Amino acid sequence: MARKTYQGEKNDKSRTMNKLIQSVGIVLEKKGYTGLTIANIASTAGVDRKLISVYFGSVENLIETYIKGKxxxxxxxxxxxxxxxxxxxxxxxxxxxxxxxxxxxxxxxxxxxxxxxxxxxxxxxxxxxxxxxxxxxxxxxxxxxxxxxxxxxxxxxxxxxxxxxxxxxxxxxxxxxxxxxxxxxxxxxxxxxxxxxxxxxxxxxxxxxxx
Structure with missing residues (x-):
């Protein structure tokens, strides 16, 4: 039987990216577009702000990803x-x-x-x-x-x-x-x-x- 490939890190990344994307919408609804800062989005998602750059390159790319999805x-x-x-x-x-x-x-x-x-x-x-x-x-x-x-x-x-x-x-x-x-x-x-x-x-x- 083939061994299962460990998916933990991959799944963690996917979950974190989704949390960040969803957090853009939460911040937007509560604080408007002027509230879309790295600090606000990361705090709402409950993750390290550095992960925005790691996974999306920039907060602008993250916000654009959210908007295009909606x-x-x-x-x-x-x-x-x-x-x-x-x-x-x-x-x-x-x-x-x-x-x-x-x-x-x-x-x-x-x-x-x-x-x-x-x-x-x-x-x-x-x-x-x-x-x-x-x-x-x-x-x-x-x-x-x-x-x-x-x-x-x-x-x-x-x-x-x-x-x-x-x-x-x-x-x-x-x-x-x-x-x-x-x-x-x-x-x-x-x-x-x-x-x-x-x-x-x-x-x-x-x-x-x-x-």
């Missing part, structure tokens, strides 16, 4: 290529509509990512620059399909999509930070959120010229 668009891109290829006979409107409706749901519930986006629009950083570049991979996958479908139509789907994505971010953040209505719509209610979702569907339907 970011909606980065995660959605992973499955997008196969989904688009398998649904090539369907309108890309349905694919984009599902993406945006899921974005609303995910972002409204994820306080850590709300703070990440606040960080993104509050100050310039290499971390957020790398993350936003990763998000753009979805564009390079999706738009070639929609360009074929909308060929000959005077439609700028990139501009429409930009407004919808940005609008979703802003509406959720506005509701979270001000606890007030927007254009007399209460997004803290299911009825209010459904009105926004229906508006997204309407805009895409008009953009595509769908019946």
């Amino acid at each position: 970011d909606y668009w980065v995660e959605a891109t992973a499955a997008a290529e196969q989904t688009l290829a398998n649904s090539k006979d369907e309108s890309t409107r349905h694919f984009l509509e599902n993406l945006l409706l899921e974005q609303i749901h995910y972002f409204a519930l994820n306080e850590e990512m709300q703070k990440v986006v606040l960080w993104q629009i509050s100050e310039k950083s290499d971390i957020m620059s790398h993350v936003t570049q990763s998000r753009e991979k979805m564009s390079s996958l999706f738009f070639p399909y929609s360009d074929k479908e909308l060929a000959g139509k005077n439609v700028d789907l990139r501009a429409v999509s930009s407004l919808l994505v940005a609008g979703i971010y802003y509406l959720v953040l506005h509701t979270k930070m001000t606890d007030s209505t927007f254009c007399e719509i209460d997004l803290t209610t299911e009825e209010g959120m459904n009105r926004i979702k229906e508006a997204v569907k309407f805009i895409l339907k008009q953009t595509y010229g769908a019946e």
Whole structure:
């Protein structure tokens, strides 16, 4: 019988890396992006701060690893290529509509990512620059399909999509930070959120010229 290979050190490393990654989210939720220091993250994880450099190279790489693992668009891109290829006979409107409706749901519930986006629009950083570049991979996958479908139509789907994505971010953040209505719509209610979702569907339907 073959001897089992000792996995203790490997498992310890994996557990510690996971603890550090999860601790980024805990610190982000409690203290915001300004609290993402080596000391705070290591203390929350309960490990030696030196291990951040050992396992991730730098605290910036650790934070970026966490954000990319949680970011909606980065995660959605992973499955997008196969989904688009398998649904090539369907309108890309349905694919984009599902993406945006899921974005609303995910972002409204994820306080850590709300703070990440606040960080993104509050100050310039290499971390957020790398993350936003990763998000753009979805564009390079999706738009070639929609360009074929909308060929000959005077439609700028990139501009429409930009407004919808940005609008979703802003509406959720506005509701979270001000606890007030927007254009007399209460997004803290299911009825209010459904009105926004229906508006997204309407805009895409008009953009595509769908019946």
